[in-house]
Amino acid sequence: MNMSISFDDDIKDRCIKLVTCECAPNIALIKYWGKSDEDLILPLNSSISITLDCDILKSTTSLALVKRANNSEPQIRIWFDDKIDEFDSNTSDLTVKKVLSRKRFIRILKMVRENFHHEDYLIRIKSLNSFPTACGLASSASGYAALAHCIAHAFDFKGDISELARLGSGSACRSCFGGFVKWNASNQSSLSIAKQLKPSNYWPELNIVVLVLNDHRKENSSTDGMKLTVESSELIKHRVKLVEETRIKVIEDALNDKNFEKFGEIIMRDSNNFHAVCMDTYPPIFYLNESSKEIIQLVHIFNQTGVKVAYSFDAGPNVFLFTLDDYLSQFVSLLKQIYFSYVSSDDFIEQKFISKAKNMVLINTTPIEKYEKFKTDENNRIKYILHSKVGHDPRISLENYH
Numbered sequence: 102m103n104m105s106i107s108f109d110d111d112i113k114d115r116c117i118k119l120v121t122c123e124c125a126p127n128i129a130l131i132k133y134w135g136k137s138d139e140d141l142i143l144p145l146n147s148s149i150s151i152t153l154d155c156d157i158l159k160s161t162t163s164l165a166l167v168k169r170a171n172n173s174e175p176q177i178r179i180w181f182d183d184k185i186d187e188f189d190s191n192t193s194d195l196t197v198k199k200v201l202s203r204k205r206f207i208r209i210l211k212m213v214r215e216n217f218h219h220e221d222y223l224i225r226i227k228s229l230n231s232f233p234t235a236c237g238l239a240s241s242a243s244g245y246a247a248l249a250h251c252i253a254h255a256f257d258f259k260g261d262i263s264e265l266a267r268l269g270s271g272s273a274c275r276s277c278f279g280g281f282v283k284w285n286a287s288n289q290s291s292l293s294i295a296k297q298l299k300p301s302n303y304w305p306e307l308n309i310v311v312l313v314l315n316d317h318r319k320e321n322s323s324t325d326g327m328k329l330t331v332e333s334s335e336l337i338k339h340r341v342k343l344v345e346e347t348r349i350k351v352i353e354d355a356l357n358d359k360n361f362e363k364f365g366e367i368i369m370r371d372s373n374n375f376h377a378v379c380m381d382t383y384p385p386i387f388y389l390n391e392s393s394k395e396i397i398q399l400v401h402i403f404n405q406t407g408v409k410v411a412y413s414f415d416a417g418p419n420v421f422l423f424t425l426d427d428y429l430s431q432f433v434s435l436l437k438q439i440y441f442s443y444v445s446s447d448d449f450i451e452q453k454f455i456s457k458a459k460n461m462v463l464i465n466t467t468p469i470e471k472y473e474k475f476k477t478d479e480n481n482r483i484k485y486i487l488h489s490k491v492g493h494d495p496r497i498s499l500e501n502y503h
C-alpha cells in the first residue's frame with residue numbers, strides 16, 4: 102500500500118529517502134494541563150490517554166530528504182493542507198508561524214541531526230489531516246506525532262520518538278502509540294516520555310463516540326491557556342497532587358480490571374476537575390458551551406443506575422464519550438431522539454453517524470420522558486458524530502533511494 106503524499110516531479114528524481122507516517126489523535130482520560138518547563142514541554146503531572154482509530158481520524162505526513170540542486174533553494178519547505186512555509190535551519194526568524202512553530206521544528210531537528218552525517222540535503226514535508234482542522238479536534242497531537250516519526254526515520258534517530266513528538270506539542274507524545282498510553286511527568290527530558298500501557302486490542306468492547314458540536318467560537322490555544330493557569334490558579338497545585346498521588350493509580354487499576362464503572366467515573370471526575378481549574382484561572386477560561394453542559398447532564402441521568410457512559414472534554418466544547426458495546430446503540434438512539442428527530446434513521450446513519458456505525462442497529466428502547474427537557478426544535482446543535490474503537494500504533498513506510 103502506497104501511503105505517501107506525492108511531491109513534485111523534480112523532487113522525485115533527487116530523493117534520498119521518503120518516509121510517510123499516519124497517526125491518530127488521542128484523547129486524554131487523565132489530562133495534562135500545565136508545564137514545568139515551557140521550552141522542553143515538560144508536564145506538571147502525568148497523563149493517560151486512548152488513541153483513536155486512524156481509519157476515522159488521522160494526520161498523514163510525508164517527509165523527503167532531497168539532494169540540493171542549487172544554492173537558492175530553501176533548506177526546509179513544509180506544506181500543511183493548503184498552507185506553505187519555507188526557511189533554513191539557521192533562520193533567526195523563529196517567531197513566524199505559518200504552518201507550525203519554526204522554533205519547535207528546529208528544536209526537534211537539532212536533536213536528530215547530532216549523529217546524522219550526510220551530504221548537503223533539503224527537507225520537504227507534506228502533511229494532511231483526514232478531518233477539518235476547524236472542527237476543533239486535536240490535530241496538533243496526531244500532526245506532531247506523524248512528523249516526529251518521519252524525522253526520526255529519515256535521520257536514523259535511535260532515541261525515543263515520543264520525546265521528539267513532545268517537543269512539538271505535549272500531548273503528541275501519546276499519539277506515538279496505539280492503545281492506552283501513559284506520559285510520565287519528569288523534570289528530565291529523556292524520562293518525560295510516553296509508554297503504551299495496553300495495546301489497541303486489549304478492551305475490544307470499548308467505544309469512543311465524538312460529538313462535534315456546532316460552535317463558531319475561536320479556540321483558545323492550550324499553550325496560552327495552561328501558561329495562564331500555572332501563573333494564576335491556586336487549584337492547579339491541588340490538581341497536580343491529586344493526579345500524581347491518586348488518579349493515575351485509580352485509572353490504571355480500573356484498566357487492569359476492565360472495570361468500566363470505575364474507569365468511567367474517574368474520566369468524568371478528571372474532566373470536571375480540569376475545567377474547574379480552567380475556571381480558577383485568572384481571568385477564567387471557559388472551554389465548555391451550553392450544549393457541552395447539557396450532554397454532561399444527559400449522561401448523568403443515563404447513568405442513574407450505574408456508570409454506563411462517560412464524558413470527557415479537552416480545551417474545547419466537543420464531547421468525547423466512552424461506552425461499552427452493551428450501551429452504545431441505546432445511548433446513540435437517545436441522542437438521535439433528542440438531537441436528530443428531524444432526520445430519518447437511514448439518513449442519520451448515512452450522514453451523521455459516520456463510518457463503522459453502519460454495522461450498528463439503532464434501537465428505540467430508551468423512554469424519552471425523563472429526557473424531555475433536552476428535546477429541542479433547534480436543529481444541528483451536533484454537527485457530526487464519529488465512532489471509533491481504540492486505535493492501533495502509527496503506520497510507517499520508508500523508502501531509501503541512494
Ligand code: PMV
Pocket residue numbers: 128129131132133134148239241242270271272273323324415416
Ligand atoms: O499538547 P497540547 O498543548 O495540545 O495540550 C493538550 C491539553 C489537553 O488536550 C486539554 C489535555 C491533554 O492531556 O491532551
